[in-house]
Amino acid sequence: MxxxxxxxxxxxxxxxxxxxxxxxxxxxxxxxxxKPLVLNPESCIDMCRGCAKICPEKAITHHSSSK
Ligand code: SF4
Ligand code: SF4
Known part of the structure; x- marks a missing residue:
């Protein structure tokens, strides 16, 4: 998967x-x-948005093909 x-x-x-x-x-x-890098995307927890919420620049979104 x-x-x-x-x-x-x-x-x-x-x-x-x-x-x-x-x-x-x-x-x-x-x-x-x-610079920050997304090094281990497979370790991300499904539907977690913690980092997106705390980013002061609103620079983080989440990839999802279903949403
Ligand atoms: S959404 Fe962000 S904080 Fe949550 S597990 Fe993934 S990378 Fe980490
Ligand atoms: S601005 Fe957002 S994406 Fe960039 S390093 Fe800070 S928290 Fe991470």
Whole structure:
């Protein structure tokens, strides 16, 4: 089964504050070159929107083909 729920960062909005990297308890994000990366999308919890809610720039949406 292909993972169908994971965060997508809009880098045109992202301020690289790293709040999402520190926040996600499942290690979905990592930082590279001082930017957040979605490194482990398969670890994201279905229908969790925690990181999207705490992102101060509203730069995170979630990929889903069913919603
Ligand atoms: S919380 Fe939002 S603004 Fe901050 S690094 Fe993550 S995506 Fe970028
Ligand atoms: S939606 Fe939840 S589990 Fe997925 S990356 Fe964001 S905080 Fe982590």
């Amino acid at each position: 292909t993972k169908d729920w994971y965060p997508v960062i809009d880098y045109s909005r992202c301020a690289a504050c790293m709040t999402c990297v520190k926040f996600c308890p499942h290690g979905v994000f990592d930082a590279k070159d001082e």
